[in-house]
Amino acid sequence: MAALVDPPESGHHTGGVNAPSLHPDLVAARRVLTLESEALAALAESLDDRFAQACTLLAGASGRVVVSGMGKSGHVARKIAATLASTGTPALFVHPAEASHGDLGMIVAGDAVLALSNSGETPELADLVGHAKRFGLPLVGITGRAGSTLARAADVALVLPEAPEACPMGLAPTTSTTMQLALGDAISVALLTRRGFTAADFRVFHPGGKLGARLSRVKDLMHGGEELPLAPPGTPMDKAIVAMTARRFGCLGVQGADGTLLGIITDGDLRRGLEAGGGGALLTRTAEQVMTRAPRTVTPDTLAVEALREMNARAITTLFVVDEARRPVGILHVHDLLRAGVA
Structure with missing residues (x-):
């Protein structure tokens, strides 16, 4: 294939009279x-x-x-x-x-x-x-x-x-x-x-392809109902780990008596608990003692692309979806966004 730019002559710079000619x-x-x-x-x-x-x-x-x-x-x-x-x-x-x-x-x-x-x-x-x-x-x-x-x-x-x-x-x-x-x-x-x-109006006319996916809402992609990995704050950690691994999201939401999301337990929280006192010490604690409080969340009407941006910014793979009272109504994993073509 011919070069797009002629090679410069030996001893000359690329500027001035002897600059290489362009194709x-x-x-x-x-x-x-x-x-x-x-x-x-x-x-x-x-x-x-x-x-x-x-x-x-x-x-x-x-x-x-x-x-x-x-x-x-x-x-x-x-x-x-x-x-x-x-x-x-x-x-x-x-x-x-x-x-x-x-x-x-x-x-x-x-x-x-x-x-x-x-x-x-x-x-x-x-x-x-x-x-x-x-x-x-x-x-x-x-x-x-x-x-x-x-x-x-x-x-x-x-x-x-x-x-x-x-x-x-x-x-x-x-x-x-x-x-x-x-x-x-x-x-x-x-x-x-x-x-x-608005972007919501735009999606009405662009339901297909990459653009339609990026304009979808979290409620269109999230998991809800019995799929939600939730446990009360007093749950012993051995049972919390069982509840966490029973789902495929790699986390557990800690839900208060009033239904609100108090915190979240992730693989990182388990790792830090093990590093702090060993496996035995971790298992003597409760979900409330291990959880990360006030976790990042999204609402059902959040744009999928905004949820992805939040995940990327926080280096996380999962977001709980909450209503106006911070009660968990769904959970969204980065794999859901990948499958939908958002990422």
Whole structure:
């Protein structure tokens, strides 16, 4: 395989006139990323009250946000619609050409339209834009030309700043589509924030895969009922050890007469007890005398990823799950998180 960087000549440093030349692919990549990052910075600086006005129009729709575009703008529009829908804003993509052949029926009263066209003159959008105007649907346009047909027709036009395409010929949609995509993300996050969208809401729309697992709740993964390893504080340690080993969690919860979790006995507590006075001395003590008081706990509604973070921070493998009165209602082991795909 060819080296990405030519080896430096003997006796020369890596800087200055005799610096090693970069592979042309790397030069091209850096040029593209530099141009596009500069365009995104310019886009951020260009945003003004029209952005807030556009978000207000889209947020006010009682129906869905219909996103449309042709060609590369159409591919971007599909992604924007998907991001909106997954973050709490009902949305769908409508292909502008198909709209002219019956799919306009998908766009109904209460909907808002978000149309993308870098030139602002995409002919396939004409019928869709006309439909929006005919039925008084809010229309937000994303375009690269302020005086274009789309910009003039839109209730709010978000105009992309002038920036060269990253294509060496300046023809292939690259920088312009990157700005469209980023602006769609900005709109989606702004609407998410307006709605007060939470991680719990997010999981409703992302039940599968790694993300869904990380957004699951402790109550979805914990063990409860007869599986809980519990004993009263006066339990002799020989019986406490039997109760502890009868379960597979490597710990024992010490539960007071009022049902609250007073403490926890772990393998570490047993080891320290043995080191302090030998096995015989340990067995003469009670669970209350050996336990670690006020152990770390979680609630049933704690996010699974937060429980994992707590385990990692404390270097522990098990957490008791308690209710508002600190009564144990479940137990969670790190293996449960691994099996669920949280870790």
